[in-house]
Amino acid sequence: MTGLYTEAFLEDLRAHAGGLASQWGLSPETQATLLNISENATFRLDDPQAGAPVVVRVHRPAYHTPAEIASEIAWLEALRAEQVVATPAILPVAGGGKVATFVHDGETRHAVAFEWMEGAEPQAGAGLVPGFRDLGAISARLHAHVRRWAKPTGFIRKTWNWETTVGPVMHWGDWRDADGLDAEGRAILERTAQALRARLGAYGEGADRFGLIHADLRLANLLEGDGRLGVIDFDDCGFGWFAYDFAAAISFLETEPYIPDLAAAWLEGYAAVAPLPPEAEAMLPHMIMLRRMLLTAWIASHAETPTAQELVADGYTSGTVALAERHLATV
Numbered sequence: 474m475t476g477l478y479t480e481a482f483l484e485d486l487r488a489h490a491g492g493l494a495s496q497w498g499l500s501p502e503t504q505a506t507l508l509n510i511s512e513n514a515t516f517r518l519d520d521p522q523a524g525a526p527v528v529v530r531v532h533r534p535a536y537h538t539p540a541e542i543a544s545e546i547a548w549l550e551a552l553r554a555e556q557v558v559a560t561p562a563i564l565p566v567a568g569g570g571k572v573a574t575f576v577h578d579g580e581t582r583h584a585v586a587f588e589w590m591e592g593a594e595p596q597a598g599a600g601l602v603p604g605f606r607d608l609g610a611i612s613a614r615l616h617a618h619v620r621r622w623a624k625p626t627g628f629i630r631k632t633w634n635w636e637t638t639v640g641p642v643m644h645w646g647d648w649r650d651a652d653g654l655d656a657e658g659r660a661i662l663e664r665t666a667q668a669l670r671a672r673l674g675a676y677g678e679g680a681d682r683f684g685l686i687h688a689d690l691r692l693a694n695l696l697e698g699d700g701r702l703g704v705i706d707f708d709d710c711g712f713g714w715f716a717y718d719f720a721a722a723i724s725f726l727e728t729e730p731y732i733p734d735l736a737a738a739w740l741e742g743y744a745a746v747a748p749l750p751p752e753a754e755a756m757l758p759h760m761i762m763l764r765r766m767l768l769t770a771w772i773a774s775h776a777e778t779p780t781a782q783e784l785v786a787d788g789y790t791s792g793t794v795a796l797a798e799r800h801l802a803t804v
Contacts, residue, residue: 476777477533479509489575490516490529496573497527497564497586505529509693510778512708513535518586520781525589527564530708532583537631537708542583544628545707546571548685552694558611559703561587590703594695599731601692602738605722607702608690609742612718617747619685633688633713636672638767639666646774648766651790658794665762665797668804672759676714682753688712691724716753716786720760725784726793727765762800769793 491505499520508515508528513536516525532542552558564586566573573584595604631637637644648666649659676682687694689709696703719739723732736757743749769790774783 476775478514483507483510483514485577486514486531486582487516487800489577489582490531491518491530493575493584494518494520496566498567499523499527511693511775511780518539518782519679528561528587528589530585530587530706532585532708534580534582536696537583538629539583540627540629542572542585544630545710546585546623547625547628548622548710549707551614551622552618555615555618559590559701559741561590561703561705563587587682587705590696590698590705592698595692595695595697597692597726597729599734601731602734604695604697604702605735605738606656606742607740608722609719609744610666610746611702611704611742612687612690612715612722612739612748613743613746615687616684620680622685624685630685631709631711633686633709633711633717634678634683635670635763638763639669639770643770645767645771647699648770648773648793650773651769651793652773652776652785653788653790654794658790661794661797661801662766665801666766668801669759669763669766672756672804673714673763676752676756678714681750682716683714684712685710686715686718688713688717688721689724690718690722692722714740714753714756714760716749716756717760717764719757720764723761724764724768725780725789727761758800758803762796765793765796 487505487507491503494503499518500522503518503520505516505518508517511535514531516529517584544688545673546563548565549560552560553562563571565571571585574581595601631644636642639648648662687707688708694704694706696705723735740754772789775781
């Protein structure tokens with residue numbers, strides 16, 4: 474495995490995560506196991522003396538600042554206080570605060586612990602339609618909360634717009650580095666990026682369409698259980714287009730034939746809570762293309778992750794180029 478998350482690196486993080494157990498009131502018998510790696514490394518802490526596991530997210534180095542992490546926590550706690558969405562509670566650290574720290578290879582690392590939330594990740598397929606109706610309603614409630622919420626002083630999160638996704642200041646790397654991208658494919662994606670720039674620029678970033686969003690409501694961040702759809706992992710929350718939350722929800726599924734049905738269900742669920750302007754609905758195909766190019770870049774810059782390796786093997790880059798060709802034919 475190459476990249477940041479080597480086997481040795483992950484084992485070090487696992488040991489540190491377990492070593493932090495007492496910070497959340499867990500016993501020395503606590504065992505840490507890796508749940509997944511994506512942007513961050515997430516571990517499950519099992520204490521035989523506790524009633525339920527604890528989830529610990531160890532933040533990727535040099536990605537989010539302490540102020541950004543604190544801002545995510547502030548939004549999560551506001552959402553829970555108003556019961557806007559079902560999402561796990563953040564556990565306090567012994568001595569105060571919500572963020573634990575440790576030193577790894579001379580660098581201060583940050584970790585946040587969450588209550589365990591029961592549930593299962595929804596399975597991809599046409600059977601997602603009812604869940605996407607629920608997800609549309611959840612998205613509408615999140616967006617409504619953002620519009621009325623007074624953010625605390627110092628609140629800061631990343632911005633997800635053209636410049637930071639496929640433009641000159643890319644948060645997740647350069648799509649041009651995608652595995653298997655040839656000169657012809659690159660030319661198609663270059664034209665697509667410029668078409669998106671024009672369309673998104675014309676749409677604008679007014680407060681009625683652009684604000685704080687989850688930005689990663691994909692299936693891996695949803696939990697079905699107890700008659701509800703829970704939402705986890707707000708680590709990528711930031712400022713973006715509200716319509717982008719649908720595009721993020723279909724991450725890695727963009728070319729599936731049932732996507733129009735998911736879009737219709739999401740829009741129906743959204744409209745049951747709040748109106749979505751026709752111009753926002755019209756932007757969904759452009760948001761999907763933007764997200765697809767961003768994910769293509771993410772796969773290239775996170776090649777060591779299992780998700781990236783699976784998608785490379787499945788020809789994700791060629792799928793991106795094919796989607797871009799169809800997109801260009803409509804603009």
